[in-house]
Each structure stands twice: as structure tokens, then as C-alpha cells.
Amino acid sequence: MSIAYQLSSVRNTLPEEVQLIAVSKTHSVGMIRDAYDAGQRLFGENRPQELREKYEVLPKDIEWHMIGHLQTNKVKYIAPFVKLIHSVDSSRLVDTIQREAAKCNRTVEILFEIRVADEETKTGWNFDELMQYIRTAPFGVMTNICVRGVMGIATNTDDEQIVRRDFEKLRHYFEMLKPYFTARFDTLSMGMSHDYPIAVECGATMVRVGSLIFGERDYSK
Numbered sequence: 001m002s003i004a005y006q007l008s009s010v011r012n013t014l015p016e017e018v019q020l021i022a023v024s025k026t027h028s029v030g031m032i033r034d035a036y037d038a039g040q041r042l043f044g045e046n047r048p049q050e051l052r053e054k055y056e057v058l059p060k061d062i063e064w065h066m067i068g069h070l071q072t073n074k075v076k077y078i079a080p081f082v083k084l085i086h087s088v089d090s091s092r093l094v095d096t097i098q099r100e101a102a103k104c105n106r107t108v109e110i111l112f113e114i115r116v117a118d119e120e121t122k123t124g125w126n127f128d129e130l131m132q133y134i135r136t137a138p139f140g141v142m143t144n145i146c147v148r149g150v151m152g153i154a155t156n157t158d159d160e161q162i163v164r165r166d167f168e169k170l171r172h173y174f175e176m177l178k179p180y181f182t183a184r185f186d187t188l189s190m191g192m193s194h195d196y197p198i199a200v201e202c203g204a205t206m207v208r209v210g211s212l213i214f215g216e217r218d219y220s221k
Ligand SMILES: *Cc1c(COP(=O)(O)O)cnc(C)c1O
Pocket: 023, 025, 046, 067, 068, 153, 191, 192, 193, 194, 208, 209, 210, 211, 212
């Protein structure tokens, strides 16, 4: 099936107000171009250098989203153009994004990634630590970042109950953090190829879908 076809099949299952991030990591510029030609403008990547290279050769009206773990020393690669960083998981990273965005004289939007899955390996903030940080962090003077909301990854399991529990937890955290920010705190990024319909039921405003659109990833290259 073509990328345009896959894209529209996913799009057709989403309520209109839910944003679809096409996760193009590992996939070629040509495949991204196919999705672009089919109307897609929001793309997600998880490696800063790969993101930068793709940004440079593709149309400039693409909105690029960073969805993977980001090391502070790599923020500089994407600060000049990235729209939204979903995977902000430490105060050091917040400080670095603020600094690099200021150098570029722009505002970078961020989401706090919160850990909700059972697996030890999943990245993100512990919610209580995040709450503590938010209560004391000087967001008022961080004028080059805009906190838009929360991101998370559910436990990787076929057990729908567990996945639903994780997404509901995220939704709850999102609601708890909202009063600390402006009205622009409106984004709940959750759901991937195998679980996005459940995420949407639980209130996702943004889903990150890769393999359903572009096919399986090949990490051997
Ligand atoms: C790769 C990735 C996705 C997309 O995964 P698919 O299963 O291909 O839809 C979504 N979110 C994050 C954080 C990812 O790293």
C-alpha cells in the first residue's frame, strides 16, 4: 500500500481536532516527500542530526517534532527550526533549550515527558519530581520556551487494560499541571501505531504514528 493510502487510513480514524505526527525516523527523504505530497506537514524524528539533515533538504513549511530522548549537547542542532520537543525529561534540558532558543531568537515549544509505563527502561519524569520542579522553576524568565503540555509512552503490552490505565494516568497528570501554565498548555501527546485508538479515547490531542504509515523500520543500515 502507498504512503498516501496508509496516511489517509490513519487520518480517517482520528477526530479532526487530534493532530497526527507522522514519525519518519530511519525513513528516507523520498518517503517523507510522499507523505508531504499527500498533505502531511507534521513530522517526528528521534535523532537530532538526522532531523537536521532532513530539515535542510525538505520543504520549509514542514513542522518538525523531536520525539526521542535528547542529549543537552545536541539541542543546538535543532534549536534553529524545531517546532515542538516532546521528550523533555530533565531541568538541565529545559535550561539548555531556553539558552539555545534564545541564541536563535526564537521560541521553542516543549512537552514534559512523564513516565507511566511499567517498564524500568522507559524514560521521562517521575510525576512527583516534575511537580516539585514546576513549583519552583522560573518559567517566567524563560521567555524562549513555551510549555505546551505532556507526553508519554504506555507499557508495551497487548493488555488493553494496562495501556488504558497508563493513558488515563497521563491525562490525569496533564490536568494536574495545567493550572501552573498559560492557556497554551493544551497538548497531550500519547499513542503510537499499536495503541493510538486507545490514546484518543483517553483524551490525546496529538498522536505519534510511524510504522502504520511508513512500514516497519530497518535498523540494520
Ligand atoms: C518511534 C516512536 C513512535 C512511533 O512508533 P510506531 O510504533 O512506529 O508508530 C512514537 N513515539 C516515540 C517516542 C517513538 O520513539
